[in-house]
Amino acid sequence: MSYPFEYGDDTLWDAGYHSGQLYRALAEGAAGLLEVPSGLTPAPQGGCTxxxxxxxxxxxxxxxxxxxxxxxVLRDLAHGLLVTSLVLLDRTGGGIAVRPQDTAALDAAKAALARTMAS
Structure with missing residues (x-):
């Protein structure tokens, strides 16, 4: 069973059921801490828009x-969620402002993870 993340007509990530649920739960928790919406809405058929x-x-x-x-500890906890979010954001065509000293490491982490995230 999968847990797709959909953007319009595109599937950004056809996550495994548990991986998708965990990512969404972590994103919602972080969004609450950050006091912003996550931009993820559970879909009636499963997955998220x-x-x-x-x-x-x-x-x-x-x-x-x-x-x-x-x-x-905070940086390490946020890192996995951030890299996964950056892969999804790239797939929407969006982007964020990243400090030059962070660019190479984040690009490498995104590239490695993106290869494992089926779309």
Whole structure:
């Protein structure tokens, strides 16, 4: 059973059921902490629809939290959620502002993860 993330007519990620549910739950938790909507709406048939503008704003705030924190645990907890969100955001055609010193590492992490995320 899959858990697709849909953007218009496009499937951004045809996640496994548990992977998709966990990602959505983590994103919703982070969105609550960041006090912004995640841009993810559960679909009646399962999976989620993605609101591009809201999801871009969420991903930017998540990156800002990650980049601005000196707490190693917070950065590590946010990292996986951030990289997954960046892959999805790339697939919507959106993007966020990233500090030059973070670009290479995030690009490499996105590329590695994107290869495992079927669309």
């Amino acid at each position: 993605v609101d591009g503008a809201e999801f871009q704003a969420f991903t930017q705030r998540l990156y800002d939290l990650h980049a601005d924190s000196s707490a190693a």
